[in-house]
Structure formats: structure tokens, C-alpha cells
Amino acid sequence: xxxxxxxxxxxxxxxxxxxxxxxxxxxxxxxxxxxxxxxxxxxxxxxxxxxxxxxxxxxxxxxxxxxxxxxxxxxxxxxxxxxxxxxxxxxxxxxxxxxxxxxxxxxxxxxxxxxxxxxxxxxxxxxxxxxxxxxxxxxxxxxxxxxxxxxxxxxxxxxxxxxxxxxxxxxxxxxxxxxxxxxxxxxxxxxxxxxxxxxxxxxxxxxxxxxxxxxxxxxxxxxxxxxxxxxxxxxxxxxxxxxxxxxxxxxxxx
Amino acid sequence: xxxxxxxxxxxxxxxxxxxxxxxxxxxxxxxxxxxxxxxxxxxxxxxxxxxxxxxxxxxxxxxxxxxxxxxxxxxxxxxxxxxxxxxxxxxxxxxxxxxxxxxxxxxxxxxxxxxxxxxxxxxxxxxxxxxxxxxxxxxxxxxxxxxxxxxxxxxxxxxxxxxxxxxxxxxxxxxxxxxxxxxxxxxxxxxxxxxxxxxxxxxxxxxxxxxxxxxxxxxxxxxxxxxxxxxxxxxxxxxxxxxxxxxxxxxxxxxxxxxxxxxxxxxxxxxxxxxxxxxxxxxxxxxxxxxxxxxxxxxxxxxxxxxxxxx
Numbered sequence: 001x002x003x004x005x006x007x008x009x010x011x012x013x014x015x016x017x018x019x020x021x022x023x024x025x026x027x028x029x030x031x032x033x034x035x036x037x038x039x040x041x042x043x044x045x046x047x048x049x050x051x052x053x054x055x056x057x058x059x060x061x062x063x064x065x066x067x068x069x070x071x072x073x074x075x076x077x078x079x080x081x082x083x084x085x086x087x088x089x090x091x092x093x094x095x096x097x098x099x100x101x102x103x104x105x106x107x108x109x110x111x112x113x114x115x116x117x118x119x120x121x122x123x124x125x126x127x128x129x130x131x132x133x134x135x136x137x138x139x140x141x142x143x144x145x146x147x148x149x150x151x152x153x154x155x156x157x158x159x160x161x162x163x164x165x166x167x168x169x170x171x172x173x174x175x176x177x178x179x180x181x182x183x184x185x186x187x188x189x190x191x192x193x194x195x196x197x198x199x200x201x202x203x204x205x206x207x208x209x210x211x212x213x214x215x216x217x218x219x220x221x222x223x224x225x226x227x228x229x230x231x232x233x234x235x236x237x238x239x240x241x242x243x244x245x246x247x248x249x250x251x252x253x254x
Numbered sequence: 255x256x257x258x259x260x261x262x263x264x265x266x267x268x269x270x271x272x273x274x275x276x277x278x279x280x281x282x283x284x285x286x287x288x289x290x291x292x293x294x295x296x297x298x299x300x301x302x303x304x305x306x307x308x309x310x311x312x313x314x315x316x317x318x319x320x321x322x323x324x325x326x327x328x329x330x331x332x333x334x335x336x337x338x339x340x341x342x343x344x345x346x347x348x349x350x351x352x353x354x355x356x357x358x359x360x361x362x363x364x365x366x367x368x369x370x371x372x373x374x375x376x377x378x379x380x381x382x383x384x385x386x387x388x389x390x391x392x393x394x395x396x397x398x399x400x401x402x403x404x405x406x407x408x409x410x411x412x413x414x415x416x417x418x419x420x421x422x423x424x425x426x427x428x429x430x431x432x433x434x435x436x437x438x439x440x441x442x443x444x445x446x447x448x449x450x451x452x453x454x455x456x457x458x459x460x461x462x463x464x465x466x467x468x469x470x471x472x473x474x475x476x477x478x479x480x481x482x483x484x485x486x487x488x489x490x491x492x493x494x495x496x497x498x499x500x501x502x503x504x505x506x507x508x509x510x511x512x513x514x515x516x517x518x519x520x521x522x523x524x525x526x527x528x529x530x531x532x533x534x535x536x537x538x539x540x541x542x543x544x545x546x547x548x549x550x551x552x553x554x555x556x557x558x559x560x561x562x563x564x565x
Contacts, residue, residue: 003323004323004324004356008356009323012353012354012355012356013354015353015354016350016351016353016354017350019346019349019350019353020339020342020350023342023343023346023350024339024341024342025341026341082339083339086337086338086339086340087333087334087337087338088337088338088339090304090333090334090337091337091338091347091351091394093303093304094302094303094304094325094326094331094333095325095326095350095351095354095355096325096354096355097303097319097320097321097322097325098320251306253299253304253305253306254299254304254305
């Protein structure tokens with residue numbers, strides 16, 4: 001039997017995973033919702049001028065980005081948890097027994113489209129917010145490279161969803177867990193007193209808020225760590241979690 | 255060729271498969287028979303690399319499944335008709351499978367044609383009947399034109415036409431020299447299709463032989479006799495080395511002696527016979543008997559005679 005180069009094997013699996021993702025409706029509609037939610041809320045924020053005086057237009061326009069992150073995580077979870085729901089995961093591992101390769105392909109199928117779409121969505125949200133708020137006395141805020149980082153935070157959320165979907169093997173469970181992981185730290189953070197900046201600052205939403213130059217991202221609430229190192233921390237624990245999911249996947253029976 | 259060597263699988267304290275060794279050879283349909291819960295599906299999942307064996311190994315063409323590079327070209331499996339996303343069409347399901355193994359797109363159309371799903375290939379698979387789902391599973395198994403086919407309960411839920419279709423397909427594929435391994439819990443089904451048999455019960459090997467040998471070795475002749483002089487007949491039959499099992503005052507079952515011999519014996523000794531009926535035990539009965547003592551949930555206490563229980 002002829003051996004197949006590692007890159008060919010990966011590209012084949014990637015292609016198969018891409019076909020899977022684009023041929024079911026669930027993934028498509030979550031992606032649509034993820035793209036629309038941030039500009040949609042920017043309309044609301046812009047029309048009502050519900051910003052703090054020290055907010056930037058970018059920060060206000062990206063108010064809905066947290067919900068966008070939750071949807072990115074749902075998308076990431078669905079890409080694998082759905083397969084456990086209907087037994088498709090068996091077909092997947094029959095076709096490619098290289099389980100880590102399958103997970104890596106799924107990670108690319110989640111992260112790349114989510115990155116591109118959320119970049120467009122974030123820029124779109126800014127344009128919407130700016131249309132309402134320019135001339136209202138708010139600073140615009142710096143767009144680049146911050147929006148690139150915002151898109152990274154979306155991709156990170158998508159991979160956290162994929163990790164939880166892999167570990168929990170259950171769609172509703174994985175999406176609930178991902179939602180909690182993204183939203184809870186900033187909600188329960190104040191309960192931790194002095195530790196608030198550690199709890200909220202470590203959440204996947206913290207680097208996004210910092211990049212958006214939002215008035216929420218103060219040193220007390222989200223720590224004094226600058227935006228980009230926060231992104232690096234998010235990336236570090238996302239990949240660590242994904243690695244752990246890969247180990248589980250290799251060990252477990254299907 | 256599938257080779258299973260000292261395969262074992264434990265789930266905590268429960269042993270699903272124990273010390274199982276057998277070979278499945280090319281060119282014939284090999285039936286994998288056992289009652290529900292005997293460990294058939296677990297064994298198959300270990301063969302195709304989904305479950306990790308606790309002991310031993312399973313090889314496909316001399317290699318563990320997980321080390322195969324384009325596995326669908328070596329082994330096609332039908333595990334579960336519903337291992338499909340209900341929202342995806344049959345065409346797209348087969349397309350991603352083909353892409354993952356570098357199989358040409360043209361092949362997708364070919365297998366759809368072969369299983370008769372071309373017309374509905376673009377419809378959502380969720381709306382498929384059980385039979386259509388099973389055909390789609392077969393299409394997926396055939397996609398890579400594999401040397402080895404593993405089918406777990408392929409006729410489950412099929413109508414007679416579908417059952418006939420799968421049977422002739424398996425025979426044709428075996429004739430082409432492929433290795434066909436079919437699991438079923440129904441003996442009658444195997445009797446129709448399999449050339450060889452591997453029988454397991456409670457995770458252990460019970461038989462590994464040809465279908466003809468299995469029938470020969472395991473079916474016994476039982477003859478029902480009815481006579482007013484049963485005790486005399488009993489004496490003669492027992493002396494001749496057969497087993498005499500009285501049923502009631504006037505009837506009994508004789509094992510190990512053919513009906514003509516019993517009749518001749520009775521005539522010789524002028525014993526009046528009212529009935530002499532040969533009863534060949536069906537393969538189904540043989541199989542049930544063979545696997546009975548292997549069943550996990552025995553009902554012997556309920557069946558034991560009351561005197562024995564009280565004693």
C-alpha cells in the first residue's frame with residue numbers, strides 16, 4: 001500500500017470537513033446570526049446613543065460582539081457535537097481513523113471562516129455605529145489592528161466551542177457550557193471582590209472589550225493587562241484546551 | 255482478510271468480549287452469529303478501530319484499521335443505518351466520504367446508481383425510509399471498492415425485496431473474491447446467505463466452521479413415537495444405544511435413532527405403534543440451544559422442577 005503524504009491526508013480531511021460544514025443548515029444559520037448580531041446591536045446602540053461619555057464609537061458598536069462570540073462558540077460546538085448526536089462520528093472515524101487530524105481539520109473549518117466573517121461583521125458594526133454617532137462628540141477609536149484582534153477573539157470562542165463539543169459529545173450541553181464560560185466571568189466577577197479583575201480579565205470577552213476600547217474594560221473590572229497580551233492568554237488556553245480534547249478523542253471509544 | 259487475535263474488551267467489571275480469535279477469509283460470506291448482547295457489535299467496532307481492545311488485536315489485511323491510509327478503499331462498513339446527518343443529502347454524505355479518501359467524485363454517482371438511490375440523492379437523508387437509509391449505508395460501504403465488507407445486521411427493518419437485494423449483493427461480492435463479514439442474531443438469515451459461520455455467545459467463540467459442517471454437527475434427529483406399549487419400546491431403544499425421553503403415558507421422543515429403524519425394531523418385536531414422526535431440529539433450534547447456556551440472563555431457577563427446588 002502506498003503511503004500518503006501527511007499534507008495530502010490533512011487536505012483531504014479538511015476538504016471533507018468543509019463539505020460537511022457547508023451542507024447542513026444549522027451551521028449556516030448560526031454563521032448568519034453571528035455575522036448580523038453585532039451590526040444589529042450597533043444600530044440599537046447608535047440610535048439610542050446608549051454609550052458612556054468616555055466610550056469610543058468602536059466600543060459602542062461592538063456591544064453585541066459578546067453575543068457574537070457565544071454564537072461562534074455554538075458553531076464550533078455544533079461541528080462535532082452534532083455528529084455524536086446522530087452517530088455520524090462513526091462514519092467520520094471510519095473514513096479517517098486519524099482522530100487528531102480530524103479535530104485539527106474541524107478547527108480550521110471553524111476558525112478560518114469565523115475569523116473572516118467576524119472581521120467583516122466587526123467592521124460593518126463600526127460603519128453602522130459611525131453613521132449614527134459621528135458628530136455626537138464620541139471618539140471613533142482605533143480600528144486597525146484592533147479589529148483583527150477582535151476577529152481572533154471570535155475564532156478563539158469558536159475553538160472553545162469545538163473543544164467543549166468534543167469533550168461533552170452533546171450539543172445542548174456543549175453550547176450551554178460555552179455560553180456560561182463566555183458570559184459568566186463578567187457577570188459573577190463583581191462577587192469576587194479584589195479578584196474580579198482576575199476572573200473577568202481571564203474570560204474570552206476581556207481581550208475583545210479591551211481591543212474595542214470600551215469603557216467597560218477598566219483596570220478594576222478586567223485587569224491592567226493590555227489588550228494584545230490578553231489575546232495571547234486567550235490563544236494559549238484555547239490551544240491548551242484543544243490539545244486536551246485531542247487527547248480525549250484519541251483515547252475514547254466511539 | 256480479517257484476523258482477530260485473542261481479542262478482549264472489558265467495560266469496568268463487565269466483560270463484553272473475551273479471548274476471541276478467528277479469521278475471516280476472502281471469497282465467501284462469513285456469518286457472525288450470536289444472540290443480542292453476545293459482543294458482535296463490540297467486536298466489529300474493535301475491527302474498524304472505533305473501540306480500543308483491552309487485550310489482543312484485530313487486523314484488516316494484516317494491519318490494524320487505524321493504521322490504514324485510505325481505509326475506505328480497504329474496508330467498507332455498514333454499522334448503523336442512521337450514522338448519517340438527517341439534514342444532509344445522500345449525495346453530499348457520499349461526497350465528503352469520497353473526498354476524505356481521495357476517491358473520485360464519479361464513484362459517488364456510481365454507487366448511488368448501484369443501490370438505486372440516484373433519484374433521491376439530492377433529498378435530505380432525514381426523510382429516507384429505513385430501507386433507503388440502509389441502501390445509503392451500503393453505498394457508503396461500497397464507495398471505496400473495498401476488498402473487505404463488514405455489515406452489522408444489514409437486513410434490519412428491510413422489506414422482503416430489500417432483504418433479497420442485500421443477500422444477492424453479498425453473494426455477488428463474495429464471488430468477486432471479496433471478504434464479506436455479516437453479523438446477525440437471526441440464524442435463519444445466515445442459513446440463506448453464509449458459507450461460513452462464526453458463532454459467539456457471551457463474548458466467547460462457540461463455533462468457527464462452514465455452514466454445512468455446522469448443520470451436520472449440530473442438527474440431531476428426533477423422532478416422536480406414540481405407542482400403548484411404551485415401556486417395552488423404551489427398553490429396546492435404550493438397549494440399541496439411543497436416548498428415550500418419555501413425554502407422557504403414551505408418547506416419547508427418541509434421539510439418535512432414525513424413524514425407519516424404530517419402526518423396524520417395533521415390527522420385529524410386534525409392538526403396536528400409533529405414531530412415528532421424524533422431527534429434524536431446525537438450525538434455529540440448534541443455535542438457540544447452543545447459545546442458551548451462554549446467555550447472561552438464565553431462567554433455570556424458574557424452569558427447574560418444583561421437587562428439585564424443594565429438595
